[in-house]
Amino acid sequence: AQSVAQPEDQVNVAEGNPLTVKCTYSVSGNPYLFWYVQYPNRGLQFLLKYITGDNLVKGSYGFEAEFNKSQTSFHLKKPSALVSDSALYFCAVRDTDNYGQNFVFGPGTRLSVLP
């Protein structure tokens, strides 16, 4: 069965510094990987996805993510964090062998960007 892990409950970073939110996955087929962000009292918003091709994926709000097949990872990154990036971030995977199960989400990582 597919699964997603986000090993950090909380990530703190100073404004202007680079940020990384980690995600690892397990699937039986090929992974389709997604990052979503949730601001307080809001629904989840799509940031970016990896389907195939270039391992570095660029998304909304200056975020990017790097797919690493050997490490089964899909870490979210941003070169320079903003206070407004503070939110809850979810990694999700869809497995090409089991896509009837739709998305499997990680537990979420709360990002706090300190001014």
Add this chain to the structure above:
Amino acid sequence: EAQVTQNPRYLITVTGKKLTVTCSQNMNHEYMSWYRQDPGLGLRQIYYSMNVEVTDKGDVPEGYKVSRKEKRNFPLILESPSPNQTSLYFCASSLSLGPGNTIYFGEGSWLTVV
């Protein structure tokens, strides 16, 4: 504007009183789904629907019902709510079951069962 709309956004109800959370999407999406979000557990799928009149259980279907009589609507029904169903609920949709399709979420419905 393309969106997924849920109602109500906030609800406090009593144990055993049937309630329905409505969900509607205006993107002509085939696939719709319900999730609940609980602290430390992320999002867990309750039910999903691949098209009209086609529904299936997700990971945590107990205590819930759904129906898909029209393509745009996918209501979530709690026949006899219990306190352990207090949660934040999200409706979502995507164009189809194709794995590369992005899923779009509603704004969420906060449900408290006392």
